[in-house]
Amino acid sequence: MGWSDVKRMLLPVLFLLLPALVASQSDYQFACVLALFVSVILLWFTEVLPLPVTGLLVPVLIALYGLMPPKSAFSSFGSDILFLFIGCFLLGKAMQKHGWDHRMACWMFTRQFATRSSGSLLVVVSAIAWFLSMWISNTATCVMLTPICLGIIQVLEPYFPSAKEQRSFTIRILLSCAFASTMGGLATPIGTPPNLLAIEFLEKQGLYVNFFEWLKVGLPVSLFMILLLHLLLGRLFPVCELELQGVRAHFRQEWEKRGRIRGEELQVAVVFLLAVLFWTLPGLLDSGLGKEHWLTSFFAPFSLSVVGILAAVILFLLPTPDGGTNLAWSDAQDIDWGTILLFGGGISLGTLLDHSGFALEVGNVVLPVGAGLAFTVCISVFLSILLSEFASNTASASVVYPVILATLMQNEFSGMTTMLILMAASFGASFGFMLPVSTPPNAIVFSTQKIPLREMIRAGIYFDICGALMIVGWILLLL
Helix, strand or coil, X not given: CCHHHHHXXXXXXXXXXXXXXXXXXXCCCCHHHHHHHHHHHHHHHHCCCXXXXXXXXXXXXXXXXXXXXXXXXXXXXXXXXHHHHHHHHHHHHHHHHHCHHHHHHHHHHHCHHHHCCHHHHHHHHHHHHHHHCCCCCHHHHHHHHHHHHHHHHHHHHHHCCCHHHHHHHHHHXXXXXXXXXXXXXXXXXXXXXXXXHHHHHHXXXXXXXXXXXXXXXXXXXXXXXXXXXHHHHHHHCCCCCCCCHHHHHHHHHHHHHHCCCCHHHHHHHHHHHHHHHHHHHHHHHHHHHCCCCHHHHHHCCCCHHHHHHHHHHHHHHCECCCCCECCCHHHHCCCCHHHHHHHHHHHHHHHHHHHHCHHHHHHHHHCCCCCCHHHHHHHHHHHHHHHHCCCCHHHHHHHHHHHHHHHHHHCCCCHHHHHHHHHHHHHHHCCCCCCXXXXXXXXXXXXXXXXXXXXXXXXXXHHHHHHHHHHHHHHHHHC
């Protein structure tokens, strides 16, 4: 056993025991809460334990510290939002299993408008990533599209007039794929974990956000960020116009290889469209007919989580020509259970910070009582973005949300104001474009070894700053 192995074993123990020992000698009111908080933050930020394992540890530590009864500490893992995650992951798995997502991408690249110029090709790459990441995880989206982007780079290699032009195009298309895979998630409640975590924390305050209400706020932010993406990357990594007949021919061959649309793909497409319909319908009926109308009342039980699980269950029932079903339980074993465990741990930590009063104390320091509305929005967004650069977006949101909510409730902001500011923090928590560790899509495209770290940091800084200013401006406009 080498020193590195010993260090890997000792660090988690040190992070867990040292804060607890310090807390035992302190008479500070929130000493135990602070000790637990520091332990979890150290484990999350250093990743000496896998993030999902730390997520599982959170309720265990809460119970061991005597801060909440075990039943209450673990109750967050029964959250309905967590089950929405499971349903969405299963739906995304069905798309990947039967190649429906890949077929849609190939179809787009066979269209003439997609390969009219290098600029239009880049727009289509980001548009596909943006749209898919509204419904499936940004990681799955980027994993699917990165090999496609590498194939495009390889096909175009003979057409570049210089190595500099090829390098610029390579960086731009890969960053477009990564950043757009993150940006799409802002538009819908199910697009990224911080969105669902925000909904969960708002519900605990008696504030409910349906799919349509989120879409009205998140979609304009997401669309603007995609436009900003092309403007910004176009300035940082300009590319010349190229002959793209080879790209269109390449994807036409890929399309032909897939053959006719199979029944399994149609099943996935129909279930997906039905899920989107039932996610948006309650909000549309509520806005158009009012809460008292019988149609609104009829569709009210179709919450985000109920629809997500029902869609997954239907896929487990639909028969396929080979005698099986569209989804098998073996497919379910491959979904991102780690993120689900991390999500549950994040809710547990947030609940503790809120109920103990520690979040309010921290909030009074970061956002003092009487702070103006514009200042509150700015701090909420910039703090979320800063943390998300160095930790997972779920971990960042778990830390920031209780602090922001505690301050908002003390300042007695209206329900709508509280909802919009927490949504702004959610958008910020999904950012993090500077470093490979900031988001999974960043890590995926960086692993291709075709993007210098300096270029990712340069593009990420500009994108973070412009995006933060845009979010602040949009939220203040709505308020």
